[in-house]
Amino acid sequence: MGLLSDLRRVVGPGAVRADAALLDAYAQDAYTLAAVRPLAVVWPGRADEVAAVVRVLAHHGVPLVARGGGTSLSGGATPVAGGVVVHLSRLNRILQVDPVAGVAEVEPGVVNTWVSRAAAAAGLTYRPDPSSQQACTIGGNIGENAGGPHCLRYGVTLNHILMADVVWADGRQSRVGSLSGEVEGLDALSLLVGSEGTLGLITRAWVRLEPMAEASATVLAVFGTVDEASETVSGVIAAGIVPAALEMMDRLAVSAVERGQYRVGYPADLGAVLLVEVDGLAEQVEEDAARVQAIAAQHGVTHIQRAASEAERTLWWANRKTAFGAMGLISRNYYVQDGVIPRSRLPEALRAIEEVGRRHTIRIANVFHAGDGNLHPLLLYDGRDAAHVERVQEAGHEVLDVCLRLGGTVTGEHGIGVEKRADLARQLTAQEMAFHRAVKDAFDPRALLNPGKIFL
């Protein structure tokens, strides 16, 4: 039998498509610099169908890419030539929210924000909050070990996934992890989280829910220079304050978001803005907010205020979280980088990135998770100009050189995907790469699960 008819027998004829227009739509994810038209797209509706699809593909020796919301910024869900996209969007049920256990049982196609929405009635929330949380899925979050602004205090996806059902490369299924949050023995779940779909496919996950804090305060601080804002970040961390979130935008980024839907009304002559959120007991929040304000004052803050209402806080966050998209208001195209540095090195990192932009005559906006040193330079360009595209890609790699030179890493939350395979190989030694390769070979010896990602 042919591949497509075998797949249709498993999932039904309507859940396998191979028409050109649809395949083109699946040719890329949010990383738009790579596009590969897949052989077909399959929509399994249950875990056993996922397993059967994987078995069929293994039988035919056809590689697959699991896809969730398609929001990967590093090409984690870019199809493989001659491969099939397994789109998990039909596995989209929240099966249970258990407020006593503090756990939600969800399928991989559940959108990130749905979980917190479902848990809100019980006063609980799911912490990881990537900026794409309105569209990205839990399965994708697990694959990429997604972060977000509030991961500074509460941790990334790895810290919030307790247990998962997995389909392995040969179609076998098993349950990994434990509701207790710890594994006795070998811990496959920890390898799966952040593996970009190269080791197994998640068909169900048990995620940790946490109570909302009693109080929070959001402080907006405006500085004349990026250096002053950076030094404030370093000062806050060095003072032992771990805010729930600590975000920065520079002047160019602010100029974009202020043209968008969620306008805050920042002064025109600013150098950088910090958005600092502290939470906890009401008294603790007051104390921490006051300390943050004092540290900002020591570093030349020109304007500082606390959100006076939930509506104001929501506006500030909407302004920040739509910053990537707002780049479209000031540039035809943009390319978002993702690297991490030790947070005390922020001032020199931003100066070095500015120099990269100057050298390549590229405008670079900075919108990032300053509290954990996770940089997101946005390189603005015109995609119609091939030379400009080339310069942007070169500048992107140089930005990562800056991160490595300062003792950091080439990705904090966007993953390696197809984009950073060469950068990973620069970060790691040959032996370290071989160790990673050994993990891949052990779990997927025929290289059928998302091949061509992570490794060159």
Next chain:
Amino acid sequence: MAHEPAAADEAYAAALEMLAQADRLGASVVPVGHGLRQRPLVESATRPVVPWPSTRFQAVRRWSVPDLTVEVDAGLPWEALNQELAQQGQWLPVGVPDGAPDTLGGIVSAGVNGVWAGGYGPLRDRILSMAVAVPAFGVVRVGAPVVKNVAGYNLWRLYWATRGTFGIVLTITWKLAALPRAAAALACAGRGPLTPDVWEEARRWREGIPTVPALAALLLTIQPSGWELTGMAHGGEAAMDRVRRTLGAQVGDGAESAVRPPFPDRVAWQARLPREGQRLVLESLSRWGARAQAELQSGMVWGYGDESDDLSQRMAALTVRQGGTFRSWGGPWRGLGVPPAELDMWQRLKAAADPQGLLPGWRAESEA
């Protein structure tokens, strides 16, 4: 751009030499810090054992005070690290439950989660990076020394509680916390088995401190004669003053002594329970006359005494039935747990990392 060559480091070179020596002798290398948690492993080894004396290397290698990160040799005892960190108002929230002088490498290899796991998160989540000696790959760095990283697989998790199965841990980079500016302690106690009052009081404390987490530690000590509930809150002075006013906590220096090893013996086993199974298991322990301590926010439980006795066997079975995990630090070594569906994958990884079988710990339960 990658980190410095392994041979440039004395500890790295020594570990590689020891692996080579073990290969020549047909022996296994077992890392031994102070020998507190690895004894069963050494005793049950089927090949001659070459102990890796991790305490030979116990330096604080790189401490970035403004970043709240530190890289240390695996042989450094946790108390020594915290003494040094305290000079700059920082600490690693370890809190080994029996107060033993574990090395940090031993803590990682045995998966020791301490009394602060509820308030400060599992210790495992504070590991950023490690340098490990792997027979097939030499000395490699897993993870990265920054607080956020998704560059490659989470390989450092291969070393948590796996007793050196995939390599010898040489250095560890930790994410630190600031020492609390103030503390408050809560306490109540009762005689005999646990009563519903325990859970009611624990609930009252947690709800009285409505934040995440409520307490830095919420410890229930169980012994044949009765029980003791202890809460420790950390924070600023105003917040701690509220805890004192609303819950009757003791504030100040005296509060610090509220968290201490409850028994003179060593911890024989550690369990971690899902929230729903906690009450059933702890009430069972109390009825059985156990000596144990639990951290109620994290679900950690530590048992004191003889691991091989009937009580701990019953505890192991009950924990697993409730969906928890059980880790023995005494008695016979039972190997690492591997579900049958994963066995061939782990065997392939083990063969790739340790083709000569120089490292211990590989005896999957499902093979037994």
